[in-house]
């Protein structure tokens with residue numbers, strides 16, 4: 001989407017007005033520290049050379065090293081990477097972890113690459129940015145289109161260049177090479193902790209909280225399975241091919257098996273196929289968009305029936321839609337809080353790499369719960385003090401206060 005970054009900065013400006021904050025620190029937060037673009041020549045299997053463009057946006061490092069994923073997707077562009085890097089800056093501040101924000105990407109359709117080409121492209125990315133990343137400088141992680149294997153290649157290439165084993169240069173690695181137990185499910189689990197606490201704040205009974213989850217990848221699938229196994233009714237789920245709905249609830253263990261055998265959730269027995277657009281408008285209590293940006297927009301905002309929108313994807317609600325949703329009494333739990341479990345777990349992985357001391361899964365999950373709970377509590381208190389239901393504004397107020405304080409105290 002064009003001008004996505006402008007929309008993101010509108011949110012910052014809006015919060016600055018609410019906070020009566022007009023200061024030099026804010027001027028710094030309105031733009032990225034550094035934008036990097038490199039050419040990545042890759043030898044393809046047919047013997048020809050293809051040059052890709054790699055991006056890394058280092059948005060702000062006032063609170064700690066730049067931190068953020070790398071996206072491999074055909075639609076990656078600089079405006080999107082800048083936006084995602086800005087959101088990471090806010091998210092790390094909301095979560096109160098010692099990181100700034102960054103993001104990277106390559107415009108590529110990974111489905112068209114062989115495994116060898118994907119590895120060479122990843123190693124080219126590591127070489128292109130080796131002088132700009134590092135455990136105390138900028139720490140990438142997976143995002144859409146990248147995975148633990150890709151992180152392992154990145155770490156390996158970087159370690160060769162630097163001449164020392166450096167697992168802490170990336171997070172989201174496989175456990176065998178310094179990854180953390182629980183990182184793979186952390187975004188869904190963190191989202192689930194947020195979800196349960198929001199229900200308790202709103203005094204909504206578990207039996208009433210039926211769910212629709214759009215997207216069945218790392219985030220959506222893990223969240224849906226965790227919620228189902230905890231006894232919640234999951235009424236609808238979807239992937240890129242479409243969705244399924246059963247008002248009485250889906251048997252998610254069977255849906256998972258169906259997805260594994262057929263490659264999609266669609267055509268699951270005892271359910272009705274629905275489009276991804278229709279799924280958003282179903283009569284459920286909680287809607288968890290967990291796939292794409294801007295799926296809730298001006299056109300469909302008035303038709304959303306859920307009482308709570310849990311933003312597990314980054315940026316699923318367009319700016320124009322949000323005011324309408326809030327007016328209609330719908331609580332939008334913002335991405336910078338709802339999906340912060342991923343970066344919190346990344347932080348724990350980095351701590352373990354730096355100490356070379358590894359935790360068991362229970363310690364990881366408990367600390368994740370603590371961090372997510374404190375973030376939710378702080379944002380909720382801020383929203384309650386303002387007396388409205390605008391949770392994104394509250395989250396941004398928390399983050400901007402922390403960022404502005406660090407900038408002020410450090411002195412630029």
Ligand code: NAD
Pocket residue numbers: 142143144145187214215216217218219220238239240241276290291292293312313314315339340342343
């Ligand atoms: P993923 O690639 O693992 O999964 C994406 C899912 O979305 C897949 O099931 C895919 O089929 C589905 N999808 C694709 N196009 C769709 C469409 N048109 N309609 C409905 N579904 C569609 O990606 P992910 O890691 O689960 O990330 C999803 C979102 O969560 C992204 O916005 C990402 O930035 C955000 N996020 C991810 C993490 C993480 O730890 N993975 C952390 C924070 C935020």
